[in-house]
Amino acid sequence: MTRQDSVYYIFCTGNGIAMWSSKDRLHWKAEKPVFATAPQWAVDAIPGFKGHIWAPDISFYNGQYYLFYSVSAFGKNTSAIGVATNTTLHTDDPAYQWVDHGKVIQSIPGKTNWNAIDPNLITDKDSTPYLIFGSFWDGLKLVKLNKERLSIAEDLDKIPTIATRRKTVAENLPAVDGNPVDAGGNAIEAPFIFTHGKYFYLFASIDYCCKGPKSTYKMIIGRAKKLKGPYVDKDGIAMNKGGGSILLAGDEHWYGVGHNGVSTFDGVDYIVFHGYDAADRGISKLRVEKLDWVDDWPVVGK
Numbered sequence: 001m002t003r004q005d006s007v008y009y010i011f012c013t014g015n016g017i018a019m020w021s022s023k024d025r026l027h028w029k030a031e032k033p034v035f036a037t038a039p040q041w042a043v044d045a046i047p048g049f050k051g052h053i054w055a056p057d058i059s060f061y062n063g064q065y066y067l068f069y070s071v072s073a074f075g076k077n078t079s080a081i082g083v084a085t086n087t088t089l090h091t092d093d094p095a096y097q098w099v100d101h102g103k104v105i106q107s108i109p110g111k112t113n114w115n116a117i118d119p120n121l122i123t124d125k126d127s128t129p130y131l132i133f134g135s136f137w138d139g140l141k142l143v144k145l146n147k148e149r150l151s152i153a154e155d156l157d158k159i160p161t162i163a164t165r166r167k168t169v170a171e172n173l174p175a176v177d178g179n180p181v182d183a184g185g186n187a188i189e190a191p192f193i194f195t196h197g198k199y200f201y202l203f204a205s206i207d208y209c210c211k212g213p214k215s216t217y218k219m220i221i222g223r224a225k226k227l228k229g230p231y232v233d234k235d236g237i238a239m240n241k242g243g244g245s246i247l248l249a250g251d252e253h254w255y256g257v258g259h260n261g262v263s264t265f266d267g268v269d270y271i272v273f274h275g276y277d278a279a280d281r282g283i284s285k286l287r288v289e290k291l292d293w294v295d296d297w298p299v300v301g302k
Helices: 040-045
Strands: 002-004 007-012 018-022 029-031 052-061 064-072 079-086 099-107 120-123 129-133 140-144 161-163 188-196 199-206 218-224 245-249 254-265 268-277 283-294 297-300
Touching: 002 052, 002 254, 007 052, 040 079, 040 099, 052 120, 064 120, 099 129, 120 188, 129 188, 140 188, 161 188, 161 199, 188 254, 199 254, 218 297, 245 297, 254 283, 268 297
Parallel strands: 218 254
Antiparallel strands: 002 007, 007 018, 018 029, 052 064, 064 079, 079 099, 120 129, 129 140, 140 161, 188 199, 199 218, 218 245, 254 268, 268 283, 283 297
16 A cells, blocks of 8 residues: 555555555545556466456655566466556546556476565665565565666575575475475465564465455564564564464454555554455455554554
8 A cells, every 4th residue: 555645545456456546544446457458478478367466566766656566377386576667646647657567577387486476575774675575385585676676686596585484494495386285385475574663574474365264364573683684573483484473363353364565654554454354244355454563563553
């Protein structure tokens, strides 16, 4: 979620990337999808892809909005991350036009033991841009971008694993041509890095999403003094060795809460995520909650 002038915008998984606008963060209006037709590069890269785009991430830099997004064959690491830019998010502005810059990074079954989905852009203290991403397989990965934020700036064979559910670092596992269960059931995804005070905070979602009342999705947290980590949880366990303190889990009221972003408006931090509302037929809904800080750890406000 971001804000331009007095209007809030949210970008979501959906055909062509779903886009919503609001003036109060409570009442949302569906805008036209970002892409009217599926990007041709994605059609060429992902067999059977028809335009359902996942997990977009919005950021602003040097007069432009950057929208990273992922395309994938469900349950496989036949996946890629692309990026589009726009000078405005106001759909009534004559300058409103998304320009797609195509593929940024791609994962290939049998070749890469990571999954190129769920991107989030974060900058280091010297303004160097990085992309954190990943789902299952070898866990969450961090890769440096070039200054223009449209391409990778380092060797993909050497990008580190920032977080995993495995107890030991798994940098050199053989690539797996199959589904996440074959890849070791490493149920971690949806990374998001946020800076607060002297720390970088790594949010992630673990266990299983999108199963209605059977969803076990939950959010975990770790922190580090350096962007590249190591990120450790409240017990001092590194997230690249299976660590991660529970930030929020589902209960009898909400199932499968997870895949969060964090935004700051007028000096207040908000956590944005989805979950199934048990009181309303288990419908999947957007939640926007205040994020408080206690002893330099985030707490979801009540």
